[in-house]
Amino acid sequence: MRCPYCGSQDSQVKDSRPVEDGASIRRRRACPDCGGRFTTYERVQLRDLMVRKRSGRVVAFERDKLARSVSVALRKRPIEPERVERLISGVVRRLEQSGEPEISTETIGLTVMDALKxxxxxxxxxxxxxxxxFGAAKDFTDVVNELARGAETAENDEDPA
Structure with a gap:
């Protein structure tokens, strides 16, 4: 693994441990040339995902782009980074397991919304x-009302009365 600080072609693994319930491995590395320390993650990738945009264009799936959009939605929310990483990995895993050669942006969006909900x-x-x-305040009200109805339904399902 190349050192991100000095570009040296060699780095040493100092510590490895499983993360995300064993779905990936976190490795702490050190560069023997400059002494810099950094972390890498190793994940299983079932297959290369391709994304079909609304315009019809097909591009490679970018996990980092998904992580950024989820991060923006979760900004200043009291959610642990480990839970966020599990959410992202879960979304990617569901998309990979779909078996489709191309995933639409609509499918990705709905999958992320389901996980965030x-x-x-x-x-x-x-x-x-x-x-x-959303183009109007009514759009926000509709989604909040949808969430409230979902919460009421869940409470009624749990209440044996």
Whole structure:
């Protein structure tokens, strides 16, 4: 692994440990040339994902782009980074397991919204506002009401009365 500080072609693994319930490995590395320390992650990739944009263009899936959009939705929310990483890995895993040669941006958006709905209501509304391209305050009200109805349904399902 190349050192991100000095560009040296060699680095030494100082520590390895599984993360995300064993779905990936975190490695702490050190550069013997400059002494810099950095972390790398190794993940299983089932296959290369291709994304079909609304314009019809097909591009390679970018996990980092997904992570950035989820991060924006979760900005200033009290969610641990490990849970965010599990959410992103879960979304990627579901997309890879779909078996489709190309995944539409709509499918990706709906999968992310479903995951965020389970994690944090505020992040869900934030992501939905961008994904669904809200144009009026009524759009926000509709999504919040949808969440409230879902919460009431869940409470009624748990209440044996």
């Amino acid at each position: 389970q994690l944090d209501d505020v992040a869900y509304v934030r992501f939905a506002s961008v994904y669904r391209d």
